[in-house]
Amino acid sequence: MDKNSKIFVAGHKGLVGSAIINALKAKGYDNLIVKTHAELDLCDFAQTQAFFEKEAPEYVFLAAAKVGGIYANNRYRADFIYQNLSIQNNIIYNAYQHQTKKLLFLGSSCIYPKNAPQPIKESYLLSNELEYTNEPYAIAKIAGLKMCEAFNLQYDCNFIAAMPTNLYGENDNFDLETSHVLPALIAKFHQAKTNSANSVTLWGTGAPRREFLHSLDMAEACVYMMENIDFKDLIKESQEVKNTHINIGYGSDISIKELALLVQKIVGFEGEIIFDASKPDGTYQKLLDSSKLNQLGWRPKITLEQGIQKVYEWYLKQK
Numbered sequence: 001m002d003k004n005s006k007i008f009v010a011g012h013k014g015l016v017g018s019a020i021i022n023a024l025k026a027k028g029y030d031n032l033i034v035k036t037h038a039e040l041d042l043c044d045f046a047q048t049q050a051f052f053e054k055e056a057p058e059y060v061f062l063a064a065a066k067v068g069g070i071y072a073n074n075r076y077r078a079d080f081i082y083q084n085l086s087i088q089n090n091i092i093y094n095a096y097q098h099q100t101k102k103l104l105f106l107g108s109s110c111i112y113p114k115n116a117p118q119p120i121k122e123s124y125l126l127s128n129e130l131e132y133t134n135e136p137y138a139i140a141k142i143a144g145l146k147m148c149e150a151f152n153l154q155y156d157c158n159f160i161a162a163m164p165t166n167l168y169g170e171n172d173n174f175d176l177e178t179s180h181v182l183p184a185l186i187a188k189f190h191q192a193k194t195n196s197a198n199s200v201t202l203w204g205t206g207a208p209r210r211e212f213l214h215s216l217d218m219a220e221a222c223v224y225m226m227e228n229i230d231f232k233d234l235i236k237e238s239q240e241v242k243n244t245h246i247n248i249g250y251g252s253d254i255s256i257k258e259l260a261l262l263v264q265k266i267v268g269f270e271g272e273i274i275f276d277a278s279k280p281d282g283t284y285q286k287l288l289d290s291s292k293l294n295q296l297g298w299r300p301k302i303t304l305e306q307g308i309q310k311v312y313e314w315y316l317k318q319k
């Protein structure tokens with residue numbers, strides 16, 4: 001990728017897309033193309049095709065998606081499978097048709113089986129049943145990475161896929177109905193502190209363990225992969241399974257209870273935390289094995305405590 005290569009970041013207003021834009025700009029890439037959802041609906045094939053015909057981007061970061069937490073994934077199952085399949089089908093097919101040199105597709109750790117051994121290696125894909133609550137989303141993401149792999153093998157494309165762990169950072173979604181656990185905790189504890197509430201009630205038992213990566217680290221990893229890793233590097237490593245995807249994780253996990261205590265401390269809420277065990281916990285543990293990416297030369301820099309502190313400062317500025 002040259003500094004003046006034409007680069008399309010799909011979903012540039014989102015948590016990941018906005019961080020990728022910042023990481024690219026910081027490295028001197030200055031020929032970036034962006035379109036808001038209102039300007040270009042990536043679920044619409046004709047609009048996406050017309051965009052690729054006009055712009056013919058050389059590199060594509062596919063960070064546009066319908067994304068949400070457990071509640072939204074379970075409640076809006078049809079929207080999650082239909083919109084994600086449409087967005088990725090339209091972009092990947094048009095990237096192939098318009099000779100995009102390289103594409104990075106963003107998936108998620110929920111592509112792996114719910115009872116996968118920990119830490120989760122790339123090769124555990126499709127080895128067992130998925131978690132039912134987010135199955136439609138996971139199926140769409142698996143289809144996306146397999147579509148990249150299929151286009152590479154049949155048409156000699158260079159489409160790779162990143163499977164990040166749970167992400168958090170600036171521009172996150174803090175809406176309590178649709179947000180992920182970490183921004184939801186920040187919003188809940190902040191509200192409780194502002195209202196001088198005695199307690200905060202959280203979903204589930206607090207026992208599940210999760211891994212969190214700051215979106216700035218994630219964006220750096222995406223740019224690193226686009227600059228340094230090709231499909232041929234991945235098949236070299238594994239001749240039998242032609243994995244197109246690479247895990248991007250922080251390297252260690254934390255229980256939701258420990259996370260809640262950390263966020264409580266950073267926000268400065270002094271009341272009680274109540275865990276509502278009648279609400280679902282989801283998968284017990286999700287820790288990615290990121291050794292493949294580490295061996296290919298990338299590691300995260302921002303600790304969880306530093307990261308939450310940064311996000312809370314950002315959140316306060318927005319208020």
Ligand SMILES: NC(=O)c1ccc[n+]([C@@H]2O[C@H](COP(=O)([O-])OP(=O)(O)OC[C@H]3O[C@@H](n4cnc5c(N)ncnc54)[C@H](OP(=O)(O)O)[C@@H]3O)[C@@H](O)[C@H]2O)c1
Pocket residue numbers: 010011012013014015016017036037038040041042043062063064065066067083087106107108109163164165166167168171172173180
């Ligand atoms: N956040 C995480 O913890 C996490 C973890 C692992 C993987 N990922 C992956 O990273 C990628 C980006 O996630 P994110 O957290 O950055 O999501 P996000 O903050 O919701 O951003 C997604 C972006 O895509 C845009 N978009 C959605 N539908 C679109 C459409 N039909 N046409 C054009 N644009 C559309 C959204 O625009 P509007 O808001 O205007 O609709 C938004 O700007 C996803 O593939 C996700 O699977 C995220």
